[in-house]
Amino acid sequence: MPDPYLPELTTFALNDDETTVVTEALKASKPWDWKPACPVKKASLKSAKDKILAFHLQRHNHTCCYCKTGLKAAGPFMTDREHVLPKSKAQFKAFSYAIWNLGVACKRCNMQFKGAADGFVVSKVDQVAFQTSENYRFIHPNYDRWGDHLTRFDAGMDEKKLVVFFNPTDSEKGQYTKEFFKLEQLSLNSFDEGQGLKTTDQLSRAAALVLQLAKLFGQPVP
Numbered sequence: 001m002p003d004p005y006l007p008e009l010t011t012f013a014l015n016d017d018e019t020t021v022v023t024e025a026l027k028a029s030k031p032w033d034w035k036p037a038c039p040v041k042k043a044s045l046k047s048a049k050d051k052i053l054a055f056h057l058q059r060h061n062h063t064c065c066y067c068k069t070g071l072k073a074a075g076p077f078m079t080d081r082e083h084v085l086p087k088s089k090a091q092f093k094a095f096s097y098a099i100w101n102l103g104v105a106c107k108r109c110n111m112q113f114k115g116a117a118d119g120f121v122v123s124k125v126d127q128v129a130f131q132t133s134e135n136y137r138f139i140h141p142n143y144d145r146w147g148d149h150l151t152r153f154d155a156g157m158d159e160k161k162l163v164v165f166f167n168p169t170d171s172e173k174g175q176y177t178k179e180f181f182k183l184e185q186l187s188l189n190s191f192d193e194g195q196g197l198k199t200t201d202q203l204s205r206a207a208a209l210v211l212q213l214a215k216l217f218g219q220p221v222p
């Protein structure tokens, strides 16, 4: 399957100094959190991590790879470099700097739901499968095109904002992603906080309105 995002994963490259320091980091007990004492190595490791971040931000157009929340306005403190196969699990440590295993996520998805969970991984031992879409129950940040599984519709005015997630193709991965990251909560919170909508009736009317808008924008909706 062709890479669903640009720039393609195969175009990612670290320079010699960055490669050397990453190789050294991978020997540490916690490769991603390893802190070299040498300032030159420290700078090279930082530049490798910055490069990874910038690369994945570009691939997902500065949105969270799981919920599509915009990260540009949220700023660097809301943006996490995401390890799909969690870096905290011993068997996945070797993939701490593997570009295919990395992405960018919002703090909500990464900290609140993802953490060290690995129930979304189909095979935890077949290393060849690690680099395929089929091995992940949710939408993989590098092997699946998010929009093939879910549609996120945002509508906003001043401080009011509506967020609705659709699964127009009844995608299993889309459904799993919605449940795993509790994306419905984002919709409900947006209705609740943004609009002050309290009743089910108001909520469903607002949802119908968003649906109409989504159709207007040519989005695939149910």
Ligand SMILES: [Zn+2]
Residues within 6 Å of the ligand: 064, 065, 066, 067, 068, 069, 105, 106, 107, 108, 109, 110
């Ligand atoms: Zn997110």
